[in-house]
Amino acid sequence: MSGLGRLRVAVIGAGAAGLCAARHLLARPDTFAPPVVYELTQNVGGTWVYEERVGHYDNGMPVFSSMYRDLKTNIPKEVMSFPDFPFERDLPSFVHHTEVRKYLEKYCDHFQIRDHIQFGTTVDAVEPVKVKDGWKGLAWDVTTSDGIDQRKTVKDRFDAVMVCNGHFFDPYIPSIPGLEKFKGSVMHSHDYRCAENFSGKSVVVLGAGLSGLDIAIELAGVNAEVTLSHGQKPLKSTLPPGVKQSSPVSRVLDDGSLEFQGGGHAKPEIFLICTGYNFTFPFLNEKVGLQIKEHFVSPLYKFLIPPAFPSLFIVGICRAICPFPHFHMQSQFVLAVLEGTFPLPSHKEMENDLENDIIARRARGIATRHILKLDSEQWAYNDELARLGGFPALPPYWSNLYESNKVFRARDTLNYKSFKYSVLSEREWIVLGPEGQPLPKPLP
Numbered sequence: 010m011s012g013l014g015r016l017r018v019a020v021i022g023a024g025a026a027g028l029c030a031a032r033h034l035l036a037r038p039d040t041f042a043p044p045v046v047y048e049l050t051q052n053v054g055g056t057w058v059y060e061e062r063v064g065h066y067d068n069g070m071p072v073f074s075s076m077y078r079d080l081k082t083n084i085p086k087e088v089m090s091f092p093d094f095p096f097e098r099d100l101p102s103f104v105h106h107t108e109v110r111k112y113l114e115k116y117c118d119h120f121q122i123r124d125h126i127q128f129g130t131t132v133d134a135v136e137p138v139k140v141k142d143g144w145k146g147l148a149w150d151v152t153t154s155d156g157i158d159q160r161k162t163v164k165d166r167f168d169a170v171m172v173c174n175g176h177f178f179d180p181y182i183p184s185i186p187g188l189e190k191f192k193g194s195v196m197h198s199h200d201y202r203c204a205e206n207f208s209g210k211s212v213v214v215l216g217a218g219l220s221g222l223d224i225a226i227e228l229a230g231v232n233a234e235v236t237l238s239h240g241q242k243p244l245k246s247t248l249p250p251g252v253k254q255s256s257p258v259s260r261v262l263d264d265g266s267l268e269f270q271g272g273g274h275a276k277p278e279i280f281l282i283c284t285g286y287n288f289t290f291p292f293l294n295e296k297v298g299l300q301i302k303e304h305f306v307s308p309l310y311k312f313l314i315p316p317a318f319p320s321l322f323i324v325g326i327c328r329a330i331c332p333f334p335h336f337h338m339q340s341q342f343v344l345a346v347l348e349g350t351f352p353l354p355s356h357k358e359m360e361n362d363l364e365n366d367i368i369a370r371r372a373r374g375i376a377t378r379h380i381l382k383l384d385s386e387q388w389a390y391n392d393e394l395a396r397l398g399g400f401p402a403l404p405p406y407w408s409n410l411y412e413s414n415k416v417f418r419a420r421d422t423l424n425y426k427s428f429k430y431s432v433l434s435e436r437e438w439i440v441l442g443p444e445g446q447p448l449p450k451p452l453p
Contacts, residue, residue: 015042016144016168016347019151021135021292023048023126024055025113026325027173029091029336032120033344040348045165046126047153049073053117053126056177057110063200070156073178075286078203079227080106083219083418084331085430087438088411091116091333092403103426129156135170136294137318144168144347147320169320169347171340172290176326179287181304183215185258191280192265198224198283204231211277213238213267215258221283222422225252236275238267246422288326297321304378308363311394312381313339314346316359322346329384331411334403338391345398385412404435409452413440416451 015038020030023046034044050073052058060074082089085102089109094116100108117123134152149170155161180197188195198220208231214221217239225237229249237248240257248254256270258280266276288301297318300307306326309315313322322343325336345351354362370380383390388408395402410430417425417440427443442448 019167020046022173023053026336033340054113075199132292187261193278207233212279213277216283310359329382342394342398
């Protein structure tokens with residue numbers, strides 16, 4: 010513990026989740042010493058920092074950003090913001106990524122977080138140490154090195170660690186038999202920046218998640234001939250001319266052509282893989298026993314806490330969520346645990362709880378690789394954290410507006426980002442279509 014018996018917390022990463030964690034720690038100076046935030050790059054904002062380059066920087070560090078030049082958010086700013094820090098009112102509902110970065114910079118400055126960030130710092134090791142008078146008998150040794158001179162290492166001790174290192178930087182490439190035989194160029198969406206280079210080319214885009222769909226639409230705008238290859242039900246919304254749908258790619262044949270599940274072939278010039286990212290925590294000591302397989306990180310109580318190491322928190326790994334409010338709820342729950350507002354169950358009880366949760370999800374037909382994909386279940390999860398941690402839940406309009414946007418997106422993929430939302434009260438909101446006409450709400 011630091012002076013005055015306050016808890017010292019290390020925060021790994023100064024993206025949206027790390028900034029949110031630091032903001033809440035700083036808000037409780039009686040319980041927590043100012044946090045130390047470790048950030049690999051020279052910027053706050055994490056994945057929202059656009060970098061034109063791909064691959065590696067001159068110093069050999071990988072480019073972590075997966076942001077593409079023309080990306081606009083697919084969630085309206087009215088529910089994308091942190092609940093205690095709205096976006097500027099005059100911005101459109103769907104903002105360009107540069108506005109999100111500016112917003113995170115403002116959040117950082119408003120809550121005076123910047124002085125607590127160590128930029129250009131690599132976290133090399135996070136190791137649990139048994140300490141008699143430590144929180145739950147534990148402390149953490151965090152070893153870091155200087156981004157420029159790797160030989161300069163520092164070890165520091167903390168009562169707790171919040172891991173906020175994001176999960177949009179290590180590309181997941183599914184195993185496709187014969188991929189090495191493909192004769193065109195293979196790339197992952199992590200390295201996609203803009204559409205012009207694809208003008209007039211034939212492209213197979215694998216994966217119709219939000220970025221796969223978004224990129225396919227961008228490519229159609231430069232007259233690329235796009236096949237959107239995916240395993241979902243065929244998308245119902247109108248897609249641009251030049252985009253057709255197919256089943257997933259099953260293998261690459263000897264002549265370099267792609268074979269689709271159920272037959273059919275294509276010989277595109279470019280194979281663009283939009284299949285998401287891997288979770289990676291290279292600095293975590295194996296004693297912690299965190300397992301990552303099939304896109305699932307376990308064991309984590311409430312998707313946050315390894316039961317055997319209850320002062321370590323893995324923040325923000327859930328997918329298909331409204332990220333900033335989610336981080337806001339998780340960070341406050343972490344503080345409730347550390348302060349003792351929410352006394353954690355025993356090691357065994359936490360293990361049973363998470364086992365029962367996984368069994369219940371599997372019984373509902375959720376595959377292991379989709380357990381972290383909360384989607385519409387995020388609202389019950391957020392409410393549960395608020396209830397257990399004794400802090401305010403999100404206002405009722407939040408889930409309804411977010412879920413309604415999903416309906417509009419599925420119905421009208423090409424135009425939904427021109428809609429304009431307004432929040433009228435804790436419960437009420439309205440939406441105007443592209444011509445400024447009020448639209449009926451799709452959900453009760």
